[in-house]
Amino acid sequence: MKTVIDFKNSKQQGKKISMVTCYDFWSAKIIDESEIDAVLVGDSVAMVMHGFETTINAEIEMMCYHIAAVKRGLKDKLLIADLPFLAHKKGTKYLMEAIDKLMKAGAQAIKIEGADDNIELIQYIVRTGIPVMGHLGLTPQSVHQLGGYKLQGKNDKASNKLLDDAQKLEQAGCFSIVLEMLPFELSKKITEELSIPTIGIGAGPFTNGQILVLQDMLGLSKDFQPKFLRKYLNGYELILNSLNKFNDDVKNQIYPDLNESYL
Numbered sequence: 592m593k594t595v596i597d598f599k600n601s602k603q604q605g606k607k608i609s610m611v612t613c614y615d616f617w618s619a620k621i622i623d624e625s626e627i628d629a630v631l632v633g634d635s636v637a638m639v640m641h642g643f644e645t646t647i648n649a650e651i652e653m654m655c656y657h658i659a660a661v662k663r664g665l666k667d668k669l670l671i672a673d674l675p676f677l678a679h680k681k682g683t684k685y686l687m688e689a690i691d692k693l694m695k696a697g698a699q700a701i702k703i704e705g706a707d708d709n710i711e712l713i714q715y716i717v718r719t720g721i722p723v724m725g726h727l728g729l730t731p732q733s734v735h736q737l738g739g740y741k742l743q744g745k746n747d748k749a750s751n752k753l754l755d756d757a758q759k760l761e762q763a764g765c766f767s768i769v770l771e772m773l774p775f776e777l778s779k780k781i782t783e784e785l786s787i788p789t790i791g792i793g794a795g796p797f798t799n800g801q802i803l804v805l806q807d808m809l810g811l812s813k814d815f816q817p818k819f820l821r822k823y824l825n826g827y828e829l830i831l832n833s834l835n836k837f838n839d840d841v842k843n844q845i846y847p848d849l850n851e852s853y854l
């Protein structure tokens with residue numbers, strides 16, 4: 592999948608969309624050769640790659656550094672990048688400079704969390720010619736207001752607001768919307784009401800696509816096991832065992848042997 596047009600077409604053709612996050616060159620090269628449809632350089636980079644507690648610490652410079660690395664390894668997939676914390680709350684000039692940097696680093700589309708005050712901004716950005724992906728439900732940049740990383744849209748009022756926000760985002764011109772941590776019946780309803788594709792994470796099986804953080808689906812985060820997460824590799828243990836094996840081989844003079852040495 593190379594463009595946002597492919598994205599929209601997938602929904603019309605009833606084809607599911609697969610996405611993972613990516614922050615670096617070497618994993619971009621592997622993803623590029625896989626059948627995964629598209630890649631997000633998420634602001635989760637601040638947590639996964641830099642060890643911060645929240646995504647609040649993702650900066651434009653940090654995003655661009657990682658987008659550029661991913662871009663060098665990604666020849667054949669749509670690359671979407673997160674607009675980091677408050678970049679759309681510091682005036683239009685700041686916002687457009689931030690988007691300028693993200694796009695020049697290699698992003699083909701920008702993801703923005705939330706609706707409300709963003710609707711007009713998103714309209715403006717889309718009219719400028721930049722594809723925008725929405726993001727509703729658990730929006731991690733608002734973690735301190737939400738009181739933690741928890742399920743959203745649990746009562747009628749909250750779920751009606753989410754459906755309304757999703758429709759506003761579609762009207763504003765978003766080409767797709769991420770739905771994070773919602774009851775599956777709500778994300779199903781939103782998906783049915785919209786003509787643009789929904790991409791779920793912790794939002795059940797009825798969205799038009801799914802996204803997972805690469806390191807999470809590879810099982811690299813040892814203690815992170817939310818209900819929604821399926822680990823496709825026991826990455827943590829495999830890497831730990833390899834490191835210990837190398838250590839043993841060095842200390843027991845098993846590595847290198849003469850076949851691995853030069854005359």
Ligand code: KIV
Nearest residue numbers: 612633634635769792
């Ligand atoms: O930053 C991120 O990784 C995300 C996805 C989980 C949707 O926003």
Ligand code: NA
Nearest residue numbers: 633634635673
């Ligand atoms: Na994000």
